[in-house]
Amino acid sequence: MALVFHFSIFWVVPAGICLTRVIDLSPHSDSPERAVLVHQRRNGSVTDSNFDELRGLAESAGGCVVACIGAMRRAPEAGTFVGRGKAQEIADAVTAHCADLVIIDQTISPVQERNLEKITHCRVIDRTRLILDIFALRAQTHEGKLQVELAQLRHLSTRLVRGWTHLERQRGGIGLRGPGETQLETDRRLLNVRIRYLQSRLVKVGLQRGLRRNRRRRERVPTIAIVGYTNAGKSSLFNRLADASSYSADQLFATLDPTMRKLELPGYGSVVLSDTVGFIKGLPHALVQAFLSTLEEVSSADLLLRVTDDAQPDLRERELEVDNVLEEIGALQIPAITVRNKCDLSGKATGRVDSSSEERAIVRVSAETGQGMDALLEELASQLAKTRQPCVLRLPAGQGRLRARIYALTAVEKESVTEQGEIVIRVSADAPTIGRIEKDPDFDPCFWVDRGRAEGDKVGCVKGGSTEEPRYP
Incomplete structure (x- = not known):
């Protein structure tokens, strides 16, 4: 599947019907889009490992990476983010590899994006827009689609450009004098109308989700939420614990919509296990705000299973990124168990890890093979029993x-x-x-x-x- 970026322009006709015109900016081809990746650091050299996560994001969106370009600059260039010489190097790589797309690993401004497109003669997107596109591909439920569209429109509202000059109504001439809206003003107004509509719909969906949470509270059924960095094996762990069949794959953001199942804990009783969307470094704030109703399932949980990939060398950095998102949604103080997954890849022994320096209990497991699951179930029952x-x-x-x-x-x-x-x-x-x-x-x-x-x-x-x-x- 190729990377698809589209914008929607809405017209409200007198009858109150909302019409949508979709402008498809993707190439009309079934072959994957060829992408050039760009990563810039403030200090130090750029290595191949710096592109691993961005490469995974691009491939999850259906792209094919043809070149990686690193840059070192103490402060981003105001006009092009990278220096002029590096911008020309990117343009040469686009020409040499017949690339369709340039992906910047950081967040860039609309001006920088537009200037780079002029230099490279190619579409340019940043990390935020790439993540939003992946979420649009993964959304399956009605609520998930509403949340993704809201985040996309909020991001698009800062990147409106003059693309419809024939709609300009603020110019002189017979029959055209007087007050009127420019095309940008019209687009901004229509976007704001759609954003308010989506927000009202999400409020209603959030109320329904809240009713279900209140019912669980009345029945005193504890909720365990599985959280962690994307592609840490959360859905595989969920399927192993709850004997479920949720979609799981070795790709970033394989799970977007939350899934819940009942789980019987030996020695404790019934609990509700919730599989949630994964976190990632530089997760767009607009996306977090759009998914607040879903993330409330995390902030209202009785216990968190914080899953990490035990085979990753930057494990600690990823745990800090998860801390940042949990703090933003007010879930950092919820009791938690750290689950180090994929021990079959790291080669470390499964079971409970005895460490006096850690605030939380740590259990190493392999969701793929099932090793360490008994120790995890015992720890879950032990943690929940502390409140009884x-x-x-x-x-x-x-x-x-x-x-x-x-x-x-x-x-x-x-x-x-x-x-x-x-x-x-x-x-x-x-x-x-x-x-x-x-x-x-x-x-x-x-x-x-x-x-x-x-x-x-x-x-x-x-x-x-x-x-x-x-x-x-």
Whole structure:
């Protein structure tokens, strides 16, 4: 598939119908577009490894990389980003390789983009526009398509150019005098109309997603969100844990739309596992803002699985990039487990890593082979169980509805019946769940035997069929 960049111009007719005209700027060919990659550093030399990620992005978008050009400049050139000599070198590479596209690994201004296009006689895009195009290819759900279009229009609004001079209405002549809009003003106004429409639609979709989150909170089902750098193996880990079949591939941003599945944790109970979009260095702020409703699934999770590629040499740098995005969406303080995936490639031993210097627990696994999964499941149950405390209740025989409610909200560890027919239940529950039990109209404070004991086994409960009276300390 070739790289496709298109802009949409909208006209609102009197009947209120929104018409769309798509201007396709892609070459009319089934062959992949030939791209020249450009990476500029402030200091130090540019090596082949500096192009690895940009090459992966270009190939994920369907391009074919034909040349890589490195540059070193302390400050970007105001007019062309790279120096004049380097710009001419890029133009020569475009001519020599018959390239269709130049991709800059940094964010460039609209003026720099336009000047480079004049010099190279070729389309020029930056890293932000490339990522937006990949997201447009990957979006499958209605919500995802709305979010991508919103981010694209916000990016396009800063790059409007005079391409429709025949629509100019601000010039003299009979029948044309008086106030009117220029073509740029018309395009900007129509873009703003479409942006406001998309924002209103996303608000409604966000409310629906919020209702589902509130339902999970009412049912007290914990949510575990899988986050991490793109192509770290998040979807493969999700499929391995939840026995699902979500799309996974060795490419950047293979997953865009969030996927959720129910997972039974041994020794704990039911949880919801969520697979989310991957993060990347230089993730456009407009894209983060457009995907806020989706990223709220991360910020509202009870636990994060922070997946990293154990075979990557710049593992620490990628973890810092994930920290930046989590801080931007307000999810940095959520309890987390670091999962070092792809141990089959790194050659390191799987299982829990004992490290006193790390704030979070670290588990090495291989989602491809399944090694280390048992250790990860144990760590998940252990982390979630920290929020629970053992409690004991004694209910009268007629409180069947309250008993069913307790079973629905908590993890019941043991139940017994006294000779008087009273039901003694030992459960594990967190503080919010205890509060919900106490707010039940059928609940009475005298039902508590132990509202929170470190060692629940010391509570005197009798087994079913026993004639012994329960002993309470």
